[in-house]
Amino acid sequence: MMRHPTLNESYYSCIECGEPAECLYKQYRSNGLKISYCTRCEHPVDKYIEYDATIIFLDALLQKQAAYRHIIFNGGFKAIWKLGVVCLLCDTFTRWTRCSLTSRGAEQDLYTIAFISVLETFIFYCGILCLSVLLQNVESSVKKVSCSSTVDAVMVGSYGQLLAIAALIWGNSYISTMLIVALTIISQVQAYRAISMASMFSATVVIAGGTLCSHVTGVLLSEALSNSGWLSCPHTCLHHVSYFT
Numbered sequence: 001m002m003r004h005p006t007l008n009e010s011y012y013s014c015i016e017c018g019e020p021a022e023c024l025y026k027q028y029r030s031n032g033l034k035i036s037y038c039t040r041c042e043h044p045v046d047k048y049i050e051y052d053a054t055i056i057f058l059d060a061l062l063q064k065q066a067a068y069r070h071i072i073f074n075g076g077f078k079a080i081w082k083l084g085v086v087c088l089l090c091d092t093f094t095r096w097t098r099c100s101l102t103s104r105g106a107e108q109d110l111y112t113i114a115f116i117s118v119l120e121t122f123i124f125y126c127g128i129l130c131l132s133v134l135l136q137n138v139e140s141s142v143k144k145v146s147c148s149s150t151v152d153a154v155m156v157g158s159y160g161q162l163l164a165i166a167a168l169i170w171g172n173s174y175i176s177t178m179l180i181v182a183l184t185i186i187s188q189v190q191a192y193r194a195i196s197m198a199s200m201f202s203a204t205v206v207i208a209g210g211t212l213c214s215h216v217t218g219v220l221l222s223e224a225l226s227n228s229g230w231l232s233c234p235h236t237c238l239h240h241v242s243y244f245t
């Protein structure tokens with residue numbers, strides 16, 4: 001089985017096959033710009049550099065790995081972490097709103113829920129990084145990618161969490177919550193596959209493993225904080241599984 005080369009951070013990436021590329025286009029004095037072609041698959045390294053941002057977003061929404069590779073490696077987005085922070089704030093706010101339905105929704109609850117969300121997110125990414133490193137050592141076909149690229153990919157794939165605020169405004173229902181959870185997990189799996197070339201099964205195991213670690217941590221922590229009085233609502237209010245029942 002062929003082993004993919006390690007992706008150097010200073011390189012771009014072919015959106016079709018993930019092969020590192022030195023440039024996306026070449027500039028000639030007489031003929032203007034010429035798109036670079038991949039030395040491996042012979043397709044344009046990144047056709048999206050000529051596309052409108054709306055098309056790129058729609059392709060990401062359609063779960064095309066090429067669109068994720070463009071966003072993560074070639075798009076020049078320097079602050080993907082800001083998307084992660086906004087997702088974290090959305091998660092905290094929707095949980096606090098849910099909590100306030102069964103309690104007085106005190107300000108202290110907001111800070112406690114924010115603490116739980118931050119810790120859950122930290123454990124989620126730690127779990128994914130550990131499983132990702134393990135996968136890279138077990139499966140030779142999986143590309144070795146840096147921790148920062150892995151975190152960036154999963155953050156980009158978490159954009160579905162932003163819809164939680166819209167769902168809150170439109171009336172949180174079982175179906176809308178399920179759709180948001182499904183979209184987020186599918187997007188995270190596809191974004192992870194886009195950078196690692198892992199199979200659907202392996203990528204699902206990595207994302208599901210991180211989600212499980214995060215969920216168990218959240219349940220145990222929120223139960224402890226609820227019992228000690230730091231959280232005025234029942235700890236079950238904060239978790240999707242209990243929310244559905």
Ligand SMILES: [Zn+2]
Nearest residue numbers: 014017038041
């Ligand atoms: Zn290629």
